[in-house]
Amino acid sequence: MNDSFSCHSAKPEVTEVRAGVTRRAALSAFAAALATVGLTSLSESAYAAAKTYNICKTTDVRVGSARMFSIGGRSIVVTQPKRAVFRAFAAECTHEGVTLSRKPGNVRTSGSVMICPEHGARFDTTSGAAKGGPTSQALGKIKLTVSGTQVRVSF
Numbered sequence: 001m002n003d004s005f006s007c008h009s010a011k012p013e014v015t016e017v018r019a020g021v022t023r024r025a026a027l028s029a030f031a032a033a034l035a036t037v038g039l040t041s042l043s044e045s046a047y048a049a050a051k052t053y054n055i056c057k058t059t060d061v062r063v064g065s066a067r068m069f070s071i072g073g074r075s076i077v078v079t080q081p082k083r084a085v086f087r088a089f090a091a092e093c094t095h096e097g098v099t100l101s102r103k104p105g106n107v108r109t110s111g112s113v114m115i116c117p118e119h120g121a122r123f124d125t126t127s128g129a130a131k132g133g134p135t136s137q138a139l140g141k142i143k144l145t146v147s148g149t150q151v152r153v154s155f
């Protein structure tokens, strides 16, 4: 994992990947098995075990912009479509999986859309919905919380 391009505060709290199987994938399979046998509350607990990462500070993403970070073995784009409104999405374009920036840093935007550098797909900075280009599939949503000036994502 290389976090050297991440914002200065983007230090993962835990490592997510083990032997080619993500912890999330293993927990999802476990949760699905529990739900199958009717242990819903245990199933929900397994899902709740997602890890939380300090991805950046609120000042690292300007209003109206989008910025990609590498954390927890994933590329995540954080947006601030309106003042104090933050969103996070999987940074892989839903057309051919290219990341929305060639390296961690600013993602090209125009108004309220992010633009994929590969073939120009456009994604809404608030919802992640596809707004044009060669895909109609939205970006994957990532849970984001803000505590003071700290932006956190969970997956």
Ligand code: FES
Binding pocket: 093, 094, 095, 096, 097, 098, 116, 117, 118, 119, 120, 121, 133, 134
């Ligand atoms: S990979 Fe993004 S538009 Fe083709």
